[in-house]
Amino acid sequence: MDLTQVTEGRTTIAVPCQNPDVPFPPGTAPVFYNSRMALNRDTTVLVIRQTTPHSYLDAMAASGIRGLRVGYETGVPITLNDKDPLAIDLITHNVKALDLDARITCRDANSLMSDEKFGFVDLDPFGTPAPFIDAAIRSSGKYLGVTATDTAPLCGAHLKAGIRRYMARPLNTEYHTEVGLRILLGNVARHAAVYDKGVSPLFCYAHEHFVRLHLQLKSSASAADKSIAQLGYIHQCPKCPYRMEEQRFFPGVHTCPFCGVPLTPTGPLWTGSIHDPDILAGMIMDADTFVAGDKAGLSKLLPVCRDEPDISFSYDYHKLGKFYRLSPGPIDVLLNRLRDKGYHAGRVHYSGYGIKTDAPLDEIRECLSP
Numbered sequence: 055m056d057l058t059q060v061t062e063g064r065t066t067i068a069v070p071c072q073n074p075d076v077p078f079p080p081g082t083a084p085v086f087y088n089s090r091m092a093l094n095r096d097t098t099v100l101v102i103r104q105t106t107p108h109s110y111l112d113a114m115a116a117s118g119i120r121g122l123r124v125g126y127e128t129g130v131p132i133t134l135n136d137k138d139p140l141a142i143d144l145i146t147h148n149v150k151a152l153d154l155d156a157r158i159t160c161r162d163a164n165s166l167m168s169d170e171k172f173g174f175v176d177l178d179p180f181g182t183p184a185p186f187i188d189a190a191i192r193s194s195g196k197y198l199g200v201t202a203t204d205t206a207p208l209c210g211a212h213l214k215a216g217i218r219r220y221m222a223r224p225l226n227t228e229y230h231t232e233v234g235l236r237i238l239l240g241n242v243a244r245h246a247a248v249y250d251k252g253v254s255p256l257f258c259y260a261h262e263h264f265v266r267l268h269l270q271l272k273s274s275a276s277a278a279d280k281s282i283a284q285l286g287y288i289h290q291c292p293k294c295p296y297r298m299e300e301q302r303f304f305p306g307v308h309t310c311p312f313c314g315v316p317l318t319p320t321g322p323l324w325t326g327s328i329h330d331p332d333i334l335a336g337m338i339m340d341a342d343t344f345v346a347g348d349k350a351g352l353s354k355l356l357p358v359c360r361d362e363p364d365i366s367f368s369y370d371y372h373k374l375g376k377f378y379r380l381s382p383g384p385i386d387v388l389l390n391r392l393r394d395k396g397y398h399a400g401r402v403h404y405s406g407y408g409i410k411t412d413a414p415l416d417e418i419r420e421c422l423s424p
């Protein structure tokens with residue numbers, strides 16, 4: 055394997071040279087490494103610096119970059135696992151070069167997670183994490199990280215695959231990114247509840263082609279009941295921009311107050327908060343001096359997440375303008391008008407055109423008018 059050095063954050067490792075004729079997907083290299091996931095790994099390192107788990111498992115480590123960054127940049131004891139012996143050779147090379155104290159295992163992730171417990175268990179598979187979630191919940195003593203790159207099934211573009219993997223009905227709307235994030239979170243919460251574990255989101259977000267969850271698991275039946283109570287549905291009008299959240303285990307039947315047609319439910323999904331404000335505030339403080347792999351991405355993401363209203367759906371303000379045949383002015387004018395009327399209003403982290411507000415639709419329409 056031809057290797058080249060990369061530095062991400064404060065960590066320098068060797069990764070396979072990418073065939074210049076096939077630069078993407080990066081999975082075409084003998085061992086996977088994708089520099090576009092640097093932001094994903096930055097946020098994990100920042101969360102771990104806030105939570106300081108007693109141990110960390112990178113269950114699908116590939117080159118080892120995620121776990122190596124955790125070990126090198128936080129000092130938390132790490133286990134790096136991959137089922138591919140080629141990946142293990144590369145991980146071993148990288149651990150030696152960094153002079154790190156790390157445990158390396160070459161096992162099927164589900165088998166390892168069924169045998170052992172770790173303070174923080176991290177899943178970063180190809181595509182869907184669904185087949186690994188159950189074992190990861192059993193293996194995690196306290197924290198769980200999950201990356202999903204199967205955004206098409208999660209967000210409703212591949213409806214049947216979404217239902218099979220997550221036992222939820224996705225919906226391809228303008229806020230499908232948020233639906234995907236919340237369906238994954240809801241799915242983890244339901245798996246955790248089986249083991250009397252509750253889920254507390256620490257920092258969860260969607261970016262480009264992935265969804266990333268950082269969660270705390272709390273072991274008690276009451277914590278599990280509390281997180282199940284956060285499950286619900288978003289109901290969307292098929293004819294107009296009306297949508298509503300319902301925090302209920304089974305979806306009710308609802309009608310659009312504007313069009314009189316039945317609303318389409320999507321879920322079950324997580325309707326609660328997706329961040330812990332204290333963890334996020336700590337990450338933002340730390341990020342000031344943090345050597346990031348993607349400084350620009352991180353500096354943009356964290357403050358928007360902090361300021362995003364705690365609401366489970368958003369509107370695309372251009373689409374609102376198109377529907378109501380209004381040409382909307384700058385997004386900040388709309389947000390300020392809504393705030394002046396006493397509503398919560400803010401931007402969303404996954405789209406430059408998205409807004410979140412608790413204002414009713416007719417009020418949003420009024421504020422949209424020039």
Ligand SMILES: C[S@@+](CC[C@H](N)C(=O)[O-])C[C@H]1O[C@@H](n2cnc3c(N)ncnc32)[C@H](O)[C@@H]1O
Pocket residue numbers: 086087088091095113114115116117118119120135136137138141161162163164178179180
């Ligand atoms: C997307 S890559 C991991 C990327 C890596 N975490 C990073 O940040 O660059 C997925 C890795 O999972 C490994 N893998 C796939 N199925 C596995 C399984 N059942 N058990 C352990 N490793 C597995 C693959 O060999 C591959 O190296």
Ligand SMILES: [Zn+2]
Pocket residue numbers: 291292293294295296310311312313314315
């Ligand atoms: Zn309607």
